[in-house]
Amino acid sequence: MKVSRRAFIAASPFPVLSMQRSRRSVKPNLVLILAEELSAWLLGCFGNKEIKTPNLDLLARSGTRFISHTVATAAAPGNRATFLTGRLPHQHGCEDGPSERLVSELLLSDLLAKAGYECAYAGRWDLGGELKPQHGFSQWFPLAGGETGFTAEWVTARAVDFLEKQSPGRPFFLVAAYPLPAAPYAGLPSRFYDLYSGVAFETAGWQPASASASRGKELLADTVDSLRRLAAAVTALDEQVKPLLAVLDRRSLRDNTLVVFTACRGLLAGRHGLWYGGDGSEPPNLYTEALETPMIWNWPGTVPVEGARTELVASYDLFPSLCAALEVTPPPKANLCGRSFLLPVTNQPLPRKAPWRNLVFASYRNTEMVRDSRFKLVLRSNGAGPNELYDLRADAAERFNQYDNAEFITVRKTLEQQLRQWRTKYA
Structure with a gap:
């Protein structure tokens, strides 16, 4: 029976990369950049006019962003584990913090190390076992609390050092997990605070403190001042992206490297009279600002430029999407709830009988x-x-x-x- 080219591509487990691989001599690399608490609305590429994020805006313009990306839970550790396992917090055991159950989970780094990748982790881990490398990460630089200076630059320095040692001959996977932005937004170089010293943040949509606020009341006492410090932290985070991309360009690795930027959770930042995300109120909230974080893909020649996808995607979709992009098979018994969005993000048609679901779920406590x-x-x-x-x-x-x-x-x-x-x- 003759099979059409479109039918063949749709049936392939790795449809886009099967075509791209013929033009590549080595497996693609992956750089995953994680922010700590960053709602999508805080970035210029998502419409913010008051906070300066030129490097992330450029990353989005030269790649594709999802207009709505929802995290699976309102806690950063839980989503960090979900990004790396594809499983939900009640499955992998991490929500507000570490869980012994994560030891038995298969992470993306486990799969990629087995496939011949050199895997490195730099930055905030918060999932337990920081003292020794784990889950296939042969290069291990977690924040342990003893770092000196501006910790975001510490993370960038380790990430850059790892990238400088890479060559086109062996694929690599790097996670750069930044502790920014996170309250109280202290310890940044003064130049970042100076950028916002007179900004009134009239378009931020903040409201007086809500009676339901349980955390962050001190930040809501002077919301505009807190927004200035938050904005400084966001711009400080944005500055870290540039040297990572510069190394990829200088080492001629950029064209064969998928760069993904996202954040582990959002925050209200004064909206609804709350500051933090879901844990900023009692009872917990699941407002959009607490759940929607950026999801930006950048991959020259594979991911379209100036793309803005309207599909509803979630943090549990990232793992199967990365598996598809790097052509590794997800664990068959993991009961994964997500679906690869590789076809949409590369502007390829979905099979007619399997349209995108446009339904997302989240939970917290x-x-x-x-x-x-x-x-x-x-x-x-x-x-x-x-x-x-x-x-x-x-x-x-x-x-x-x-x-x-x-x-x-x-x-x-x-x-x-x-x-x-x-x-x-x-x-």
Whole structure:
């Protein structure tokens, strides 16, 4: 039976790279840059007019960004583990901090080391076992608390040193996990604070402190001053991207290196009268700003420039996407909930019978969330706070809770059923 070229490509487990590989003599490299607490709305490439992020804006312009990327939980350690395993916090055991269960998990670094990659980790780990290399990382530079000077530059120096030693002959995987931005936004070089000394942040959308605020009250006492320090930290983070890319260019590695930038969680930064993310209120919240972080892919010749994808993607989709991009097979028994977005991010058509789902899920402690392209449902177990339903098309700021509105009962029941099915399938 004759098979069309499109059908063959759609059926391939690594459709895009199967075509690209013929033009490459070695396996592609991967640089994964992780920020700590960074909502997408804080970057210029996502519309922010007050915070300076020229290097990340350039990375986005010369690559592709997802307009909506949702993290699986409101805690940074949990998402860091999800990025590297593809599994949910209740599966890998990490949410607010380390878990012994992570020892038995297969990380992307395990798979890539087995495939011949040299793997390096520099920066914040917070998943336990910092004292020794693990999970296939042969080069191991975690932040342990004894570093001196500006810690972001410490991370960059280790990452640059690793990249300087690479050659086109052997593939590599580098994680540069920055502790920025993170409150109290102290210890930065003064030049970053000076950039924002007179900025009023009139477009930041902040509100007076909410009665539900449980953390960050000291930051909400003078929100504009806190926003200035946050902005300084964001720009300081942005500055770290440039030397990483410069090494790739100088070593003639850029064209064969996929660079991914994302963040482990978002934060409210004064919106809804809260500062931190989901753990900034009681009960916990799952507002958009707490969950939506940047997802930027940059890969010359493979990922289109000036791309902006509208598919709803989540942090649990990154692992299968990277596996597809680097042509390694995910663990077959991991019960992964994510789907590779390699086809969308490279502007390739999805199979007609398998369109993108445009449905994402998140949870934090007793609070769960599901959203589609229009509606968002938040459920809290054991009566610990109100349930919520928002029409994001009419109310993007999530100000008007429609959970008890009879006009939305069908929508509510549909989303509740989808959340139950998700919970059962990936328990």
